[in-house]
Every structure is written in C-alpha cells, then in structure tokens.
Amino acid sequence: MDLPHELLTPAEMAQADAAAIADGTPGLVLMQAAGRAVARAVMRRFRPVRCLVLAGPGNNGGDGYVVARLLDQAGWPVAVAALVPPSPGTDAAAMAARWQGPVLPFTAAKAARAGLVVDAVFGAGLSRPVEDRVAEVLGAAGGPVVAVDVPSGLDGATGAVRGFAPRAALTVTFFRLKPGHLLYPGRDLCGEVVLADIGLPASVLPAIAPRAFRNGPALWRLPRPEASSHKYARGHVAVIAGPGMTGAARLAAAAARRTGAGLLTMLAPDAPTAAVLRAGDPGVMVSTEGAEALRQDARIGVWVIGPGLPPDAATRELVHQAVAAGRQVVADAGALRAATGDPAALAGCAVLTPHLGEFTAIFGPPGEDRLAAVRAASRATGAVVVLKGADSLVAAPDGRVAINANAPPWLATGGTGDVLAGIIAGLLAQGMARFEAAACACHIHGEAASRAGPGLLAEDLQGHIAATMTAMALDLSPAIGHAS
Structure with a gap:
C-alpha cells in the first residue's frame, strides 16, 4: 500500500487534530488510537522483552501511557519512566491515571537495563534543544528504540536535530508523514517508519491546504x-x-x-x-x-x-x-x-x-x-x-x-x-x-x-x-x- 502524498508540518498536524476534535472526535479517542497503533507495531516486530516507556508531559507522553498499558495487557514486562507528570486535566493526565504498573525514575541506568525503549518524551513540534538529562537517558537505551511520532529532539518540520535525537529502529506516526520523516538527518534517525490510521478524516486537509508533498x-x-x-x-x-x-x-x-x-x-x-x-x-x-x-x-x-x-x-x-x-x-x-x-x-x-x-x-x-x-x-x-x-x-x-x-x-x-x-x-x-x-x-x-x-x-x-x-x-x- 502506498503512502499519502501530503506532508504535514507539526503545526498543520495540530490543525488536523483540532479540526477532528471540533467535529466530534474526542482527543482521548485519538490518543487511545495512537497508542494502540504503536503497541500493535511493537508486537508485530519484537518478541516480549523488558520494556521501558519514557513519557513526556504532553500528548506524546499520553500516547506512551497507552502503549505501556496495552503491552502490559499483552503480557509484556513494562514500566514507565516519566520526565515530569502531565498537567492536571489534560488527556495525557487521564491516560497516566489509567496506568497501574511500575513507575521508575527517569534515569540512564533504568534505560540501559531495558530490552526495548519506547520514546514518548517529545513530539515533532519541539521548539527547543533537548536538555542534557533527556539526551543522557535516551542515549543510554539498552535495546532498540521505538519512537512515537518522531525520535525526541527531531524537528518534524525540517528533519534537523535539536541538540540530540536517538536513532530509532522503528518510528510510528499518524495520519500523514511530516517533512522531517523524509529529510536528512531525520530520515536516517527514524528507522522504519510506519504510518498509522487513527481515525482522522481526510476531509480536514482542504482547510489546511498542505504545501509540502512526498514526491510520487x-x-x-x-x-x-x-x-x-x-x-x-x-x-x-x-x-x-x-x-x-x-x-x-x-x-x-x-x-x-x-x-x-x-x-x-x-x-x-x-x-x-x-x-x-x-x-x-x-x-x-x-x-x-x-x-x-x-x-x-x-x-x-x-x-x-x-x-x-x-x-x-x-x-x-x-x-x-x-x-x-x-x-x-x-x-x-x-x-x-x-x-x-x-x-x-x-x-x-x-x-x-x-x-x-x-x-x-x-x-x-x-x-x-x-x-x-x-x-x-x-x-x-x-x-x-x-x-x-x-x-x-x-x-x-x-x-x-x-x-x-x-x-x-x-x-x-x-x-x-x-x-x-x-x-x-x-x-x-x-x-x-x-x-x-x-x-x-x-x-x-x-x-x-x-x-x-x-x-x-x-x-x-x-x-x-x-x-x-x-x-x-x-x-x-x-x-x-x-x-x-
């Protein structure tokens, strides 16, 4: 199956999410679908190993909590390490509250002992360099890294690295690819890229009017x-x-x-x-x-x-x-x-x-x-x-x-x-x-x-x-x- 040709910047992807939510699709439903897509991709490509989900404070981290819960339900040994807790009242906070498994310190030592690391720290719209602490933890991953949306630190609009970004074995993104998935060095850091359907309708695209495309x-x-x-x-x-x-x-x-x-x-x-x-x-x-x-x-x-x-x-x-x-x-x-x-x-x-x-x-x-x-x-x-x-x-x-x-x-x-x-x-x-x-x-x-x-x-x-x-x-x- 070929991929859609439209590419969305992080800002345009936020527009697509907002349009779907305004049209009646709750953000929690989209987050659940995104986490399910990542968990499904992980289970299709890896055998169960000790998994550590690194969760950030935003929607990317919320996706990570869903991944952890679904892998746990499938019998995987899973723990979550949160950079900081999500803000109260957000969709990410709601998904964090549903996680009843182990919560570990956000440290390089914990990442090094994991057989697989799910990077759900930052999404494609990161606007500042990754801080040293986060870079140390991501860089210490002891097993393959699976990135949610993009490897943390990768600018989804340009493919540039903001300070540091890990090299992922697999990246799972949603609805449409971003330019950063195709532009170097981003393309090299994403590994295999899976584009998942999470229920966003293509009808949101005309209002966004994307101007970047995957050639084909x-x-x-x-x-x-x-x-x-x-x-x-x-x-x-x-x-x-x-x-x-x-x-x-x-x-x-x-x-x-x-x-x-x-x-x-x-x-x-x-x-x-x-x-x-x-x-x-x-x-x-x-x-x-x-x-x-x-x-x-x-x-x-x-x-x-x-x-x-x-x-x-x-x-x-x-x-x-x-x-x-x-x-x-x-x-x-x-x-x-x-x-x-x-x-x-x-x-x-x-x-x-x-x-x-x-x-x-x-x-x-x-x-x-x-x-x-x-x-x-x-x-x-x-x-x-x-x-x-x-x-x-x-x-x-x-x-x-x-x-x-x-x-x-x-x-x-x-x-x-x-x-x-x-x-x-x-x-x-x-x-x-x-x-x-x-x-x-x-x-x-x-x-x-x-x-x-x-x-x-x-x-x-x-x-x-x-x-x-x-x-x-x-x-x-x-x-x-x-x-x-």
Missing part, C-alpha cells in the same frame, strides 16, 4: 503521446556543448531523448567539438550555426544550458538570451556557477538544478530549514528549483515543495546531475508543467538508479530510463515507505 505519481502524470503524434509534437530540445568537454552535454542530450523528446539538437562551439558530437549518437542533430541561429527557430522550445560549459560571462549571456527569446531554460552546472552571488542572473529560467555547493554559492547557506530556503530561492528567481541531494527538494514559486525519497546512495557519482537535467528537459518538451516535470524527473532518476544497482555510472542510467517509465505508465512502480 500522485503529483504528476507522465506525458502520453497520441497515436497521431509526430516528432515535432513531442518537442525539440537544444543542448549547448562546451569546447573539449562534450561528455556532460551528451549525457543530458541522451536523457532528454530517452525521456521522449522528439528532436534533439546539440550546439557545438567549434568544428572539432562538432566532429566529436557527430561521432556519437546518430539520432542527434549537431549545429555550428551559433546560439542566435538556434534561437530564431521557435520550434526549439527547451534549452539545457550549463553541462560542460565554463562559468563565465558568455554562459551567463546564453542564459539571458534564451530566456529573453521566450525559451524554457534548464540551468545546470556552469550556468549556475556563472551566477555565483547573483540570483537575478537566473531570473526567468524554467528550472534550476543546483547541488548544495552551487545553491550556497548563489543563494547563501540554506541552514537547517532547507524547505524554507529552497522556497525562497524559487520565489526570488521565478524558477522551479531542484536542490539535489539524497533527499532532493523541488520547489515552485507558489510555495509547493516535493521531497524526493527514492534516490539510492550509488546515484552520487559524476554525471548523474547532467542526466537529471536532460530528463527534466525531455518532459518539459512534451508539455509537462515545470514543477511537475522537475518532480517527475527526480522520481525517474532515482528509480532508474535503483534498477541499475550498485556500481552505477552516469551513462548506465540511460538504459534504465525507458524501463522505469514503462513501469510508471503501467502503475507498476514500487511504493515508497511503509503503511500500517
């Missing part, structure tokens, strides 16, 4: 050529090659063609470079007429500028002229580095594809809240911005952000970014909107790399793009993550 087919659909389609109808892409550095441009060109662009022209800066390009793929057209001549051809709607190009004034001018001519520009590599410290040089581009170093050089360090940073970069340039990485972010000027979660580690090798730029261009050429094309391209990129396996070279991706797209068109792509 729910956000886009692959372009499907009509039976009467011809090569011109499938779009014409131009890729600018650099002198003596044709490999990057060739990778981008091949990817655009594999993705479905009907025609591909490579612009060579000189005769020797043209000779090299003409000795390559026979389906590629090579031109030495110059950028101005190509810009006059309105049928060439998408330009890939940057792979293999020097980060100089001439490259900046290429970007400027292509944008001024009304063409969709995918700016990568040299085109991005040519805009160091000057985001305005990229204004009007269709898609920017910086890695972290390039992003920092253009826009400044993204800091802990990379979602906010990439949104700001997209608004500043008017472009869709793809911040590439293990958890690539795709941001649109209207505030939408997709988090890509299917990239395997062996995708981190030279040339794969050029392939991504080409995939984006191929989808744009076929009429996909910019945000959808960039998000879809990231998904294709990651899935093709997974199919290629360890030892991947950038050129290997080409042979897996078609199979990946076929599986996606037939709805055979594997689901990402886990649901319960």
Whole structure:
C-alpha cells in the first residue's frame, strides 16, 4: 500500500487534530488510537522483552501511557519512566491515571537495563534543544528504540536535530508523514517508519491546504503521446556543448531523448567539438550555426544550458538570451556557477538544478530549514528549483515543495546531475508543467538508479530510463515507505 502524498508540518498536524476534535472526535479517542497503533507495531516486530516507556508531559507522553498499558495487557514486562507528570486535566493526565504498573525514575541506568525503549518524551513540534538529562537517558537505551511520532529532539518540520535525537529502529506516526520523516538527518534517525490510521478524516486537509508533498505519481502524470503524434509534437530540445568537454552535454542530450523528446539538437562551439558530437549518437542533430541561429527557430522550445560549459560571462549571456527569446531554460552546472552571488542572473529560467555547493554559492547557506530556503530561492528567481541531494527538494514559486525519497546512495557519482537535467528537459518538451516535470524527473532518476544497482555510472542510467517509465505508465512502480 502506498503512502499519502501530503506532508504535514507539526503545526498543520495540530490543525488536523483540532479540526477532528471540533467535529466530534474526542482527543482521548485519538490518543487511545495512537497508542494502540504503536503497541500493535511493537508486537508485530519484537518478541516480549523488558520494556521501558519514557513519557513526556504532553500528548506524546499520553500516547506512551497507552502503549505501556496495552503491552502490559499483552503480557509484556513494562514500566514507565516519566520526565515530569502531565498537567492536571489534560488527556495525557487521564491516560497516566489509567496506568497501574511500575513507575521508575527517569534515569540512564533504568534505560540501559531495558530490552526495548519506547520514546514518548517529545513530539515533532519541539521548539527547543533537548536538555542534557533527556539526551543522557535516551542515549543510554539498552535495546532498540521505538519512537512515537518522531525520535525526541527531531524537528518534524525540517528533519534537523535539536541538540540530540536517538536513532530509532522503528518510528510510528499518524495520519500523514511530516517533512522531517523524509529529510536528512531525520530520515536516517527514524528507522522504519510506519504510518498509522487513527481515525482522522481526510476531509480536514482542504482547510489546511498542505504545501509540502512526498514526491510520487500522485503529483504528476507522465506525458502520453497520441497515436497521431509526430516528432515535432513531442518537442525539440537544444543542448549547448562546451569546447573539449562534450561528455556532460551528451549525457543530458541522451536523457532528454530517452525521456521522449522528439528532436534533439546539440550546439557545438567549434568544428572539432562538432566532429566529436557527430561521432556519437546518430539520432542527434549537431549545429555550428551559433546560439542566435538556434534561437530564431521557435520550434526549439527547451534549452539545457550549463553541462560542460565554463562559468563565465558568455554562459551567463546564453542564459539571458534564451530566456529573453521566450525559451524554457534548464540551468545546470556552469550556468549556475556563472551566477555565483547573483540570483537575478537566473531570473526567468524554467528550472534550476543546483547541488548544495552551487545553491550556497548563489543563494547563501540554506541552514537547517532547507524547505524554507529552497522556497525562497524559487520565489526570488521565478524558477522551479531542484536542490539535489539524497533527499532532493523541488520547489515552485507558489510555495509547493516535493521531497524526493527514492534516490539510492550509488546515484552520487559524476554525471548523474547532467542526466537529471536532460530528463527534466525531455518532459518539459512534451508539455509537462515545470514543477511537475522537475518532480517527475527526480522520481525517474532515482528509480532508474535503483534498477541499475550498485556500481552505477552516469551513462548506465540511460538504459534504465525507458524501463522505469514503462513501469510508471503501467502503475507498476514500487511504493515508497511503509503503511500500517
């Protein structure tokens, strides 16, 4: 079963809870359902061992008291260690009052003797660093850690760690994932993530209007050529090659063609470079007429500028002229580095594809809240911005952000970014909107790399793009993550 694509920040999740409660679902019912989901997940994955539930003072701790009671009823040896008691009159206090089992001191020594620790100290909305005492206890866990919602100390909105967060073997969260479950380092600390249905209705989502999403087919659909389609109808892409550095441009060109662009022209800066390009793929057209001549051809709607190009004034001018001519520009590599410290040089581009170093050089360090940073970069340039990485972010000027979660580690090798730029261009050429094309391209990129396996070279991706797209068109792509 695939996961819902909407992601909720902790504040948005609080809105969902409040809306459900206002609509007649008591908070105690939601808390009981959350604790039941955690207990069920624990019992499915672990054999009974001495279990210690670390409970905080808020709703997360209230969930923990429910977990303790249900595991105790199932015959597990369970104790609770409370950081501080819940405030009187709260749902958490009501659940704490139902716990009749052992209550132990909140100490590292007690955590070290447990065979399994349930971390129900703090939830995803923690706004301050975890204090030393809590970090010591969580860090001393003698067995696997099961986190309720998120490992304590993990910011659910950004994936950043506030002082300290334990590494969980299992995290059980509710209704919708949070960005922090997918963003590093949060993703690495959560372990297996189980998303549980606790009775919150999807009808609360329209009022919340989430703007962050888990990337996947729910956000886009692959372009499907009509039976009467011809090569011109499938779009014409131009890729600018650099002198003596044709490999990057060739990778981008091949990817655009594999993705479905009907025609591909490579612009060579000189005769020797043209000779090299003409000795390559026979389906590629090579031109030495110059950028101005190509810009006059309105049928060439998408330009890939940057792979293999020097980060100089001439490259900046290429970007400027292509944008001024009304063409969709995918700016990568040299085109991005040519805009160091000057985001305005990229204004009007269709898609920017910086890695972290390039992003920092253009826009400044993204800091802990990379979602906010990439949104700001997209608004500043008017472009869709793809911040590439293990958890690539795709941001649109209207505030939408997709988090890509299917990239395997062996995708981190030279040339794969050029392939991504080409995939984006191929989808744009076929009429996909910019945000959808960039998000879809990231998904294709990651899935093709997974199919290629360890030892991947950038050129290997080409042979897996078609199979990946076929599986996606037939709805055979594997689901990402886990649901319960």
